[in-house]
Structure formats: structure tokens, C-alpha cells
Amino acid sequence: MKSKWLEHTGMLCFMMLFTMFSMSTNASAADDENTTTENIKNNTINYDFCGEFGWIDDAHCYLNYGVDTTASRLNNWFKREGDDQNSEATTRGRVRFGWEPRSGDLSEFDFRFRIRVKLPALEERVELFFSDEEDDLNQQAVKAARNDELGNRDQTVLALQFKKDEKDKMSYRVGFGRGSQIYTRARYTDNIKLGANTNMRYFAESNFYSTDGLGFEANAELGHVFNENSAYEISNSFRFRDRTNDWIWRHEFQYLYVTDDETSYLFTAAIDGLSKPRYQKEQMLVSVRYKRRFLREWLFIEIEPFILWLREEEFRSSPGIAVRAEIHFQT
Secondary structure (H helix, E strand, C coil), X not given: CHHHHHHHHHHHHHHHHHHHHHHHHHHXXXXXXXXXXXXXXCCCCECCCCCCCCHHHHHHHHHHHXXXXXHHHHHHHHCCCCCCCCCXXXXXXXXXXXXXXECCECCCEEEEEEEEEECHHHXXXXXXXXXXXXXXXXXXXXXXXXXXXXXXXXXXXXXXXXXXXXXXXEEEEEEEECCCEEEEEEEEEEEXXXXXXXXXXXXXXXXXXXXXXXXXXXXXXXXXXCCCCEEEEEEEEEEEECCCCEEEEEEEEEEEEECCCCEXXXXXXXXXXXXXXXXXXXXXXXXXXXXXXXXXXXXXXXXXXXXXXXXXXXXCCEEEEEEEEEEEEEC
């Protein structure tokens, strides 16, 4: 109970700090309407309409404004004399809130976020990456399936990612992650077309964390598109950490069915495990996620019934359901 309280308290504090930081640029504009109108403008986007609609649209507008203005300030720091002064930073991201009750635990709440910022002042070679998940890969949507033993709980990342050019297959990252550890990594990513509708994406990386030490990771995903409505993907990943001196592995199958532009269904079956004391599974998950655009272009709802089996619970079946709201933004 204490660890969950600390986790929720820490996340709440983080949300407050992030909101204060991203919105600090317009806090002083609240003194009078003219100042607000003058400040809620960007070289590429006009935010004058913020505050003129309902609370849902206003909240989304101010979220976009706060993130966009912060990104623009970062980009301006790197601009040099003679650069294109009209090139502005671009941001995209999502924020997700969820309640994920399951048998034995009805109080599982989840909050996730992900923000990417491209900085034209650095010739599109550098991205600012800010998220609570280590990467798009190897992340369980269901919070209860993010096992501490598998290193999936505390993954908050603040990092800069570098590439020689935008299409380069090698990328380098330096920043903070896995509980505020300083880390750096080098990753090679490639995509192989195996057929008209079949594709394989893979990457290999080496990394170093100030506490975990040296690490390696390899991942391969095989995807096939049946038609415009359905596709499947099989992925396998292996991660090594010097601190624990073992391999963390994961095998996953996903099938996606899209009914229209508004609705999709995703079936997932995944198994995760460790290499010590022997090659053994630590958890299994089966779920079906229903996702639909709701009321706005940027608002989605998700309903995901699932069954989870954990080694720490002697692999007893634990059914549950996740209900989430996801907000997308892009500038």
C-alpha cells in the first residue's frame, strides 16, 4: 500500500509540475484581456479562440498552447543569426487517464503521457523526448502487467535524441530514465519489406544507465496487412541488464481490426519472462481493446477487458477491465 501511495503521489506531483511549466508562459497574461489576446499567439498558430468554447475545448486549447509555446522557446534558444526565423518547433503527443480494476485489486488507476518535440533550429536532427514509457516498444497497456521484475514500472524518460539526418538508421539518445538514472544509448533500426503486404521491422541497441549499468536490447516485429481493415503483428524482444545479469524476454501477438475511421478492435496475447534461474515465464496477458473517437477529433475512449496471470499470484486467473480516456495533441 505504501509503494502505491508513493507512486500515485509522485505522479500527481509530476502532473502539477508539468502543468505549471508548460502553462507558465501565459500565467502573467491573466491580468487583462488585451494582454491575454496578445500573448496567446504563435508564429504559426493563433490561439485567440482559447477560452471562448466549453471547458473541454478550452482545456485542450490551453494544453496545445502551453506545450507549443514551451517547444518554441526551446527551439529559439538554438537559433543562430541567419537561420530561417519562421521555422517553428513541432510537437505531438498524447495524455491518457485510466481505471483498470481487476480481481483482487479494484483501485488500479493509470496515467500516461508522451510528448515529442522536433527542433528545426537543429536541422531536424534532434528531438526532445518526454514520456512515462521507455519507448513505443515493450510497453504493456494494462498497468498491472507492468511487472517490477521485468523493469516495466518506473520508465519516465526525459531525453534528447540525435540523428545524422532525418532518414538515418542510427540514432543516439542521452537523458534521464528508469527512476531518474542518467543514461545514453545507440540504436540501429531498419525496415525490411518481405512482400506487398508483409513487413519486418527490427532494431538492436546498446545502452548504459548510471545504476543498471551496461545493457543490450534486440527486437523484431513481423507485420502483415490483410486488407484496409485488418492486420496482425508478431514481436519478440530480448533485453539484457548488467545489474541483474540476466535477460528479460517478451513474445507478443496482436491482431487489429478497424471498422471505420472512428472505431478499432485490438486483440493481444503476450508472455513475458526472465532467463534466471532458468528460462521461465513471469506473466501472461490476453486482452481485447475497443477504441473509439469520442465527441472530438482529439479525444478517444478505450474499453479493454483482459485476463492476467502473474507468477507472484501463482498464475491464478485475474480478470479485469480497463476504461481509459486518451487526449491527442499536435502543433
